[in-house]
Amino acid sequence: MADNIMVIDARGSFCPGPLMELIRAIKSAEIGQVIAVLSNDSGSKKDIPLWAGKAGQEFIGVEAHGEYDEITVRKVR
Amino acid sequence: MKRLVIVGAGTGGLMVANFVARDLSREIAHGEISVTLLGDKDEYIYQPGFLYVAFDLMRPAQLIRPIRELLAPGIEFVHDRAVRIDPEGKVVERAGGEALRYDYLVLATGSGLNLQEVPGLSEGAHWFYTLEGALQLRDELRRFAGGRVVLTVGVPHKCPVAPLEFTMMFDEWARVRGIREQTELVYTYPLGRAHSIPSVAEWAQPELEHRGVRVETFFNMESVEPDQKVVHSLEGTDIAYDLLVAIPPHRGDELGALSGLAEAGNWYPTDRNRLNLNGRDDVFVLGDATNLPISKAGSVAHFEAEVLADNLVGLLAEGSPPAYLYSGRAFCFIETGLERATFISFDYLNPPKVPQPTNAVHWFKQTYNRIHWANLKAVM
Incomplete structure (x- = not known):
């Protein structure tokens, strides 16, 4: 299962930013795809779940890795 | 002879070609190194000008120049479309002629709607x-x-x-x-x-x-x-x-997908500092064509071109490994009306701050719109 996770390394991404990178990836992914965003922007762990809720996507969780967070979402629609 | 082939004659491709050709003019003249630029259009268009065209503030003719007028001496310009890259055979196949062999390849194929x-x-x-x-x-x-x-x-x-x-x-x-x-x-x-x-x-x-x-x-x-x-x-x-x-x-140009080298959206997976195509040390990517989480903007292509050109000069002239790293640097003017503008400057480590918009920055941007050509020619 871990092999199927798409990882987006958005560390250091001020523009377009981690959430925009996630939206870009989710648009071209298959339904069911799990996407993990690596972000050192502290706002991402708030922005990403909020957007996932608005857009009807499944927010799976946040894992802290010291200097960055890994935020995971599943494409469901 | 060492061959550098650059695919794409937009901002990134032209700047890399011009920087390298100026630095290695002697080697090119002696036939030790060749620089070939492959582009499917024979005119360059300054895309930031489109915003001004929409408001009747610039004319299309101010945005367009023939590519041949923008090239440093020694660059061979091939007006054709690349149709497939074979990274094992180290060749770029093209629509209208013989494939181009390379020792080092730069992909500057941009993005489109x-x-x-x-x-x-x-x-x-x-x-x-x-x-x-x-x-x-x-x-x-x-x-x-x-x-x-x-x-x-x-x-x-x-x-x-x-x-x-x-x-x-x-x-x-x-x-x-x-x-x-x-x-x-x-x-x-x-x-x-x-x-x-x-x-x-x-x-x-x-x-x-x-x-x-x-x-x-x-x-x-x-x-x-x-x-x-x-x-x-x-x-x-x-x-x-x-x-x-x-x-x-x-989305990125279809060349990446046709060659089996690009990920979803036709973006090339690229090293964020060395700008090589992931897994290859003889293929480099810059500008909009990368999958990097940075702005797709002319200034990014410009700053990447400077780093890449320095590394290519070392590789071509001495075989020395790439030493220069791209820092994620970007610079964007922001017009805030018809008379004022501000700007943001940032990289991977430093987020931007927005200064108070001024009339002076607006005129700096207007000036840049008219001297961009010197920047493309790598003389600025």
Whole structure:
């Protein structure tokens, strides 16, 4: 299962930013795809779940890795 | 002889070719090194000018020059389209002639509009991301006498400050023409704030409110109904419009997909500091064509070109491994109306701050629009 996770390394991404990178990836992914965003922007762990809720996507969780967070979402629609 | 082949004659490709050819002019003249630039168009178009064309502030002729006039001596320009890259055989196959062999390859194939991704977009919207689109929008604006103008933003897109620039310029343009009171201006954005960069969003929100612009966040356009004049978001919001101005979603050139080298969206997986195609030390990528989480903008291509050219000069002349690293550097002017502008400057480690807009920065940008050619030629 871990092999199927798409990882987006958005560390250091001020523009377009981690959430925009996630939206870009989710648009071209298959339904069911799990996407993990690596972000050192502290706002991402708030922005990403909020957007996932608005857009009807499944927010799976946040894992802290010291200097960055890994935020995971599943494409469901 | 060592051969450098560059695919794509936009900002990134031209700058790399010119930097390398100027540094290695002696070796090129002696036949020790060759620099070949492959481009499917024989004219270069300065894309940041499209915004001004839409508002009748620049003419198309000011944005276009023949590529052959922009090349340093010693560069061979091949006007043709690359159709496949064979990284094992180290050749670039092209549509109209013999394949080009390389020792080092640079992919600077840019990005283009992906209008098909949003049903109804090409029929229902205007945009200023192609010259043809900018001219059609210009004609529409010449006729515009008021109504609801909606700005929508696709993902990913190039020049991430352009949505703000268009909105702020439109506001002042409508005031000057005396039609602002008859015009409702709606700025939508895909995220939960007015721009992806938090400091820019913080600055832009009150600027937009002050101008009487309605801001609608979490709006990712999903489809457009041209007959009903309504745009729908994937978050479930519908907005009716009289004039829809879209920043269309973009995708990379199909060459990457045809060669089996690109990921979804036709972006090349690229090392964020060395700019090599992941897994290859003889193929490099720059500009919009990369999958890097940075702005797709001319300034990014420029700063990447400087790093890449320095590394290529070392590789071609001495075989020395790449020593220069790209820091994620970007610089963007932001027009905040017809008379003032500001700018942001940032890299992977340092987020931008937005200085107070001034008339001087606006004129600096106007000047840059007219001297960009010197930058392309790598003489600035």
